[in-house]
Amino acid sequence: MILTNAQIVLSNEVINGTLTVENGIISSIDHGSVTLPGALDCQGGFLTPGMIELHTDNMEKHFTPRPGVVWPAIQAFKVHDAQMISAGITTVFDAISIGDVIQGSERLNNLTRMVDALSESRERKLSRADHLLHLRCEVSHKDTLAMFNALLERTPAQLVSVMDHSPGQRQFASLEKYREYYQGKYKLSDVEMDVFVERQTQSSRLYSDTFREQICDTCNRLGIPLASHDDATQAHVDESHHYNMVIAEFPTTAEAAKAAHQKGMGVMMGAPNVVRGGSHSGNIAAHTLASEGVLDILSSDYYPASLLDAAFKIAALESNQYDLPQAVALVSHKPADAVGLHDRGRIQPGCKADLVWSTLTNDHIHIEQVWKNGNRAF
Template sequence: MILTNAQIVLSNEVIKGSLTVNNGMIDSIDHGNVTLPGAIDCQDGYITPGMVELHTDNMEKHFTPRPGVAWPAVSAFKVHDAQMISSGITTVFDAISIGDVIQGSERLNNLTRMVDALNESRERKLTRADHLLHLRCEVSHKDTLEMFNTLLERTSAQLVSVMDHSPGQRQFASLEKYREYYQGKYKLSDSEMKAFVERQTHTSQLYSDQYRKEICHTCNRLSIPLASHDDATQAHVDESHSFNMVIAEFPTTAEAAVAAHKKGMGVMMGAPNVVRGGSHSGNIAAHTLASEGVLDILSSDYYPASLLDAAFKIAQLASNQYSLAKAIALVSQKPADAVGLKDRGRIQSGYKADLVWSALEDDHVHIEHVWKNGNRAF
């Protein structure tokens, strides 16, 4: 396959030229256009690496499209996969939650269904993107450690993140924001919300420190990459670094983001944060971290189509240090490198031909085609 008349986004620059693919791998990148028969004219559009998504809980909504409705698992997974590939995401770390703030939630009920569907879909070669497992561990839940150990006995994980969503700290340092979010989400009365806050505070005090230590110890022993979540202070970052965490997911303050970046942790922020112009929880905005040069990775989180849009928006910001090449690396090269994927995430000879052809349409990025291992997937 030959792609020509394209703006090819490399690791450090954008060139106008052509790209050749052989046997699913990028063969050569050349300046200038070609007129060979069969070459695909990209009409001056952008060719970027297939994106690498480290943290998305997009799968959950397809397993329970309405409250009380459990959709057939493999069918739900295939719809999720199609949504990811159509967004230009060719490698997906599906974030599956162990533990939740609500007992008996649909998230907990779907836990094994989602893991089994992921594994079955991969084994049956039903997926268009590569899907890997990211276990999100809510350490304030009493059953998290047991469920984590049980899952690791039946499947392998490629990334683990450790989080505590109890009130008054990290993502929800503002109790007002905490009440607004959970009372709205679960339709709790004032008295129910008061009891909810007390219960979550208590379980965090009982379990969080112990579970965080044990889960991190297990991951270090098994060489599974670790990510912190919602670090807010220097002390949080110091603790995360002491556990050998390589990614700082969604730090809530500039202090934490700068500290994590200095320690070599990949600072991850949400692409929806970029597209919307700020955090829905009232925490630090991703574009603010970009202006300080400490933004390393973007994640689509809950909205897959936001990822490529966010990268282009970062490149268009007036007050930052990110060229288009550096901004695209936030969704491709940087996340791949952070978790040790050395065969993808950049347009370079010898790398996987995971590619996205897109064009700017006003303030939106329109995806024309996506290739996985040199085969058209969208």
């Protein structure tokens, strides 16, 4: 396959050139265009690496599209996969939650269904993107440690993150924001919300520290990359670094983001945060961290189509240190490198031919085609 007349986004520059693929691998990159028969003219559009998504919970919404509606697992997974590949995401770490802040939630009911669907789709080669397992461990939930150990025995994980969504700290340092979010989400009365806050606070006291330590020890022993979640203080970052965490997911303050970056952790922020211009929880904005030069990775989180859009928006910001290659790195080789995937995320000879052709109209980036291992996937 030959792609020509493209603005090829390399690791440190953008060139107008031609890219050749052989057997699913990038074989050469040359300056200038060619007129060879069969070459695809990219019409001056951008050619970027297929994106690597480390944290998305997009899958679960397809398993329960409405309250009480349980969708067949493989069909639900395939719709999720189609959304990811159409957004230019060619490697997906599906973030599946162990534990929740509410008992009997659909998230808990769908846990094994989602893990099994991911495994079966991978074995039967039903998906267009590469799907890997990211276990999100809610350490304030009483059953999290037991479920984590049971899942690891049946399905290997490629990434594990440790979360604590109890009130008054991390993502919800503001108790007012906590009440606003969960009271609205679960339609609780003021009295019910008071009980909810007390129950979550008590659960965190009982389980969080012990479960965090044991889960991290297991991952370090098995060589599974670890991510922290919603670090807010220097103490949180010091603890994360102590447990050998390589990624800082969604730090909530500039203090925590800078500390994590200085310790060599990949600071991850949400692409929706970039597109919307700020955090829905009232925490630090991703573009603020970009202006400080401490933004390392972007994640589409709950909205797949936000990822490429956010990279181009970061590159367009006046008050930041990221040109287009550096902004594209936030969604390609930086997340890949953080979890040890060195065969993808870059446009260079020898790497997987996971590619995205897109065109920019005004401030909107539009995906034309996507290739996985040199094969057209969208």
